[in-house]
Amino acid sequence: MPKAIILRLESYLSYLAELKALGKTTATSQELANLFGISSSRVRQDMVGLGIVGRPHSGYNILDLQALIRDALDLNARKRMALIGFGNLGRALALSDIWNHGGFDLKAIFDQDTKIIGTDVNGIKVRSMTELFGVIKSESIEAACLTVPGAAAQQVVDMLATAGIKGIWNFSPTELNVPSGITVENQRLEQGLMTLSFKLKEVS
Amino acid sequence: MPKAIILRLESYLSYLAELKALGKTTATSQELANLFGISSSRVRQDMVGLGIVGRPHSGYNILDLQALIRDALDLNARKRMALIGFGNLGRALALSDIWNHGGFDLKAIFDQDTKIIGTDVNGIKVRSMTELFGVIKSESIEAACLTVPGAAAQQVVDMLATAGIKGIWNFSPTELNVPSGITVENQRLEQGLMTLSFKLKEVS
DNA sequence: TAGATTGTTAATCGATTAACAATC
DNA sequence: TAGATTGTTAATCGATTAACAATC
Numbered sequence: 001m002p003k004a005i006i007l008r009l010e011s012y013l014s015y016l017a018e019l020k021a022l023g024k025t026t027a028t029s030q031e032l033a034n035l036f037g038i039s040s041s042r043v044r045q046d047m048v049g050l051g052i053v054g055r056p057h058s059g060y061n062i063l064d065l066q067a068l069i070r071d072a073l074d075l076n077a078r079k080r081m082a083l084i085g086f087g088n089l090g091r092a093l094a095l096s097d098i099w100n101h102g103g104f105d106l107k108a109i110f111d112q113d114t115k116i117i118g119t120d121v122n123g124i125k126v127r128s129m130t131e132l133f134g135v136i137k138s139e140s141i142e143a144a145c146l147t148v149p150g151a152a153a154q155q156v157v158d159m160l161a162t163a164g165i166k167g168i169w170n171f172s173p174t175e176l177n178v179p180s181g182i183t184v185e186n187q188r189l190e191q192g193l194m195t196l197s198f199k200l201k202e203v204s
Numbered sequence: 205m206p207k208a209i210i211l212r213l214e215s216y217l218s219y220l221a222e223l224k225a226l227g228k229t230t231a232t233s234q235e236l237a238n239l240f241g242i243s244s245s246r247v248r249q250d251m252v253g254l255g256i257v258g259r260p261h262s263g264y265n266i267l268d269l270q271a272l273i274r275d276a277l278d279l280n281a282r283k284r285m286a287l288i289g290f291g292n293l294g295r296a297l298a299l300s301d302i303w304n305h306g307g308f309d310l311k312a313i314f315d316q317d318t319k320i321i322g323t324d325v326n327g328i329k330v331r332s333m334t335e336l337f338g339v340i341k342s343e344s345i346e347a348a349c350l351t352v353p354g355a356a357a358q359q360v361v362d363m364l365a366t367a368g369i370k371g372i373w374n375f376s377p378t379e380l381n382v383p384s385g386i387t388v389e390n391q392r393l394e395q396g397l398m399t400l401s402f403k404l405k406e407v408s
Numbered sequence: 409t410a411g412a413t414t415g416t417t418a419a420t421c422g423a424t425t426a427a428c429a430a431t432c
Numbered sequence: 433t434a435g436a437t438t439g440t441t442a443a444t445c446g447a448t449t450a451a452c453a454a455t456c
Contacts, residue, residue, distance in 0.1 A: 004447075006402055010395045014377060028413065035379070039449050044415065056413045056456045073398050074405040088299050092292035101377075102397030143404060167404040169397060173218060173305075175239070183407045185400040189391060191214045193306030193373060194277050196389040198210055200347060200371040201278040203387045208423075232437065243425050248439065260432045260437045 001049075001072075008046055009069045011036060016062050016069075028059030075103040080141045082165075084156055085148035086111040086119070086126050089171060093145060094121050104143065108135050112152075129159075136163040143167040150174045205253075205276075212250055213273045215240060220270050232263030279307040284345045286369075288360055289352035290315040290323070290330050293375060297349060298325050308347065312339050316356075333363075340367040347371040354378045 015035050019027055029043040047060060050068045054060045070076055081104040083094055090109070099106050109126045111117060119126045127135060135141070144165050148156055153172040160168065160182075167183045170176055173190045219239050223231055233244040233251065251264060254272045258264045274280055285308040287298055294313070303310050313330045315321060323330045331339060339345070348369050352360055357376040364372065365383055372388045374380055377395075380388050 001402075002447080003399075006399055007395065010392075010398050011379075013398075014379070014394075030413080040413090041416090041450070042448055044413090045448085048415070054414055056415095056454080057411090058456090059413070073402045075398060075401055077401075077405070079401065079404060088296035089293075092296040095292050098393060098397060101394045102401045104397065104401070143400065166407055167400050169400050175215075175218070181407060183400070183403040185396055185403060187391075187393060187396045188214075189302055190218075190305045191211065192389055192391045193302060193308065194214050194217075194279060195207075195210055196347065196371050196373050196387070197279055197281075197283065197306045197308070198205075198277045199387040199389060200283060201281070203370055203385060206423080234437080244437090245426070245440090246424055248437090249424085252439070258438055260430080260439095261435090262432090263437070 005046060005049065006073070008036075008038075009050075009072060012046075013066065013069050013073075016066050020062050020066075025062055026055075026058040026060060027062055027065070029054070031059070075101075077103055079104050079143055080107045080139060081105065081143045081145060081169075082108040082110065082132075082136060082139075082141045083145045083147065084110045084129075084132070084160070085146065085152075086113075086116050086121075087147060087149075090145075090147035091121075093147065094124075107139050107141055110135075112148075129156075132159055133163045136160070136165060141165070143169065145169040145171070146176075147171045209250060209253065210277070212240075212242075213254075213276060216250075217270065217273050217277075220266050220273075224266050224270075229266055230259075230262040230264060231266055231269070233258070235263070279305075281307055283308050283347055284311045284343060285309065285347045285349060285373075286312040286314065286336075286340060286343075286345045287349045287351065288314045288333075288336070288364070289350065289356075290317075290320050290325075291351060291353075294349075294351035295325075297351065298328075311343050311345055314339075333360075336363055337367045340364070340369065345369070347373065349373045349375070350380075351375045 012032055029040040032043045033040040047054060050072060052060055052065055052068050083090055083106060086109055094109055109121060109124050110129050110132050111126050112129050117126050117128050144160050146153060146156060146168055150172045153174045154177060157176050157178060161179055170184055170186045176184050178184055216236055233247040236247045237244040251258060254276060256264055256269055256272050287294055287310060290313055298313055313325060313328050314333050314336050315330050316333050321330050321332050348364050350357060350360060350372055354376045357378045358381060361380050361382060365386055370386060374388055374390045382388055
C-alpha cells in the first residue's frame with residue numbers, strides 16, 4: 001500500500017473521531033475530501049480499497065470505517081515496545097500516552113547513563129544497555145523507539161537487529177542501516193524544522 | 205516547490221555532511237541516488253533546479269551544493285521562535301540543540317501552569333500565556349513551536365495568529381485552522397507510530 | 409419521487425525513469 | 433585519449449481528478 005494512502009487513512013481516523021464526538025454517524029466522501037484538499041473521488045477510491053460499502057444518500061458509516069482503518073493499520077494488535085535512550089526526549093515519550101494510539105505497550109526502557117539506570121517510570125525500571133539483548137528476548141519485544149544521540153544510533157540498531165527487533169521508530173537524524181526483515185519509521189524532527197524554514201520564506 | 209523535492213534536499217544535506225566528514229569534496233548524482241533508491245536522473249534534475257553546475261567526471265562540488273541547499277531552505281536566515289507548552293515534550297525540545305539546525309533561535313517560552321511559570325531555561329524564563337501577545341510583538345518573533353495538549357491547540361493558534369506569527373511547528377495531533385499567510389508544519393508523532401504499526405504487519 | 413452520493417472507468421496531471429549526445 | 437558523468441529531452445509510471453450511470 002502506498003505511503004500516501006497510509007497517511008490519508010490516519011488523517012481520516014482522527015477526523016472521524018471528531019465527527020463521532022459531534023454525534024454524527026455517517027460521513028460522505030466530500031466531507032472527508034474537504035479535510036485536506038483532495039477530490040471526493042480519491043476518497044471513494046480509498047474507501048473501495050478498505051472494502052467498505054457506502055450508501056448513495058448518507059455516505060459511509062463512521063463506526064464501520066473506523067474499524068476498517070484500525071484493522072488496516074493493525075492498531076488493535078497489542079505490540080510490545082522498548083524505548084532506548086532516556087534523555088529529555090525519551091523521557092517525554094515514556095511519560096506520554098502516545099503508545100496506545102499506535103497499539104503499542106511500552107515494556108522496557110534502556111539507557112547507558114549509570115545515574116539514570118534504576119529510575120522508575122510508571123512501573124518500568126530504566127535498565128542498563130547490557131541487559132538489552134536478554135530483556136528483548138524474554139519480554140518478546142518486537143519494536144523499539146530510538147531516542148539516543150545520532151552518533152550512537154547505528155550501534156544500537158545493530159544490537160536491536162541481533163536481538164530480533166522487527167520495527168524501529170527512529171528519532172535520531174541519522175539514516176539507519178538495517179537488515180531486511182526490519183522496518184524503520186523515521187520521525188525526522190530536524191527535517192520538519194527545516195521544512196518550516198523553507199515554508200516561512202515562501203509565505204512572506 | 206513540491207514537498208517531495210524539499211524532503212530530498214534535506215536528505216542530501218545530511219548525507220553531504222557525512223561525505224564531507226570522510227574528506228570527500230565532490231559527490232555524483234549516482235551516489236546521491238543510491239541514498240534513497242531514486243534514479244540518478246532525478247537527482248540531476250534536482251541539481252538543475254538548485255542552479256548548480258556539475259562536472260562530467262567528478263560530479264558536484266559538496267561545499268557549493270551545501271551552500272545552495274541551505275540557501276534554498278533559507279537555513280542561514282536567523283528566525284526568532286517561541287515555544288508554547290512547557291510540558292515534557294516542550295521541555296525536551298527547549299533543552300535540545302535542534303533549533304539551530306533549522307536556522308531558528310528560541311527566544312521565548314510560554315505555559316499556562318503557574319507552578320512552571322518563572323522557571324529559567326538556558327536563560328529564558330517561562331512566561332504566562334497572558335504575556336504571549338506582547339512578547340511576540342516586542343521580540344519580533346515570527347514562528348512558534350506548539351507543544352500544548354490537543355484540546356488547547358486551536359485556541360492557542362488563534363492567539364498566535366492575532367499576534368502576527370507567520371509559521372507554526374505543530375506537535376499536537378489536531379489539524380489546525382489558520383488564516384492565509386500563516387504556514388503550518390505538522391510533526392505528527394501519532395501518525396508516525398501508526399505507520400510503524402502498519403509496517404510491522406507488512407514485514408512479518 | 410427527486411436528488412444526493414456512491415462505485416467505476418477514462419482522462420489528466422505530475423513526478424520519475426530511460427536514453428543519449430555533449431563534455432571534461 | 434577514453435570513459436565517466438553531466439544536462440536534457442522523451443517515455444513511462446503512478447496517483448489524482450473528472451465524469452457519469454447506478455442506486456438508495
